[in-house]
Amino acid sequence: ALVRTPRYFAHCFTHRTRTPLSVAHDTPALFVGGVDTVSHLHVDQMRSNFWMYVGEGYKHWTCFHPDDTQLLKPAWDDEDQLHRFPSLQTLEKAEGGVTGARRLDFTLGPGETLYIPRGTPHEVRNLTATTAVSANFIDQSNREEATAQARAKAARCAAGSARAKNLMQIANALDEIDWPDVEEDVAAA
Secondary structure: OOOOOOHHHHHOHHHOOOOOOHHHHOOOEEEEEOOOOEEEEEOOHHHOEEEEEEEEOOEEEEEEOHHHHHHHOOEEEOOOOEEEOOOHHHHHHOOOOOOOOOEEEEEEOOOOEEEEOOOOOEEEEEOOOEEEEEEEEOOOOOHHHHHHHHHHHHHOOOOOOHHHHHHHHHHHHHHHOOOOOHHHHHHHO
16 A cells, blocks of 8 residues: 555566466565665666656666677677676776667655666665566567567576476466557456
């Protein structure tokens, strides 16, 4: 009752599959952070969208346009099927820095909610001690990319391993959904 987030964020399909999915237990999550702790530059896995509600403290966010990902000098991690980035501090000290990359810096404080679309590189620094609630989610906007990433990751796992089975279960469950139009689905929520 104390945390108000837009109704759309309850729209995540990992919570609405016939088969219970491991990723549904990962979100929502409680983030508790100390002063000057950092979540270094990254893009969220599974091509997921992300929201965060800050209950206490202040978080400084630096976000880059998804189309500018290559300007941030990522290395491709084939096993995990994602980009690994140098820290923002490392990038800024390097020759050329992050020149040309569209960047947005802002601070999120108590009572504020943030949405980060899939594929958006971002880094977060806690300016104070913080508590926040967040979730990654999959909907009509990113289902195909999330399913493809799950299958690609599974293909790089040991055949028959628990991880490969879990990733395939996620992809198959998302494929089973009869995806409604976003407007119809949100109106019914």
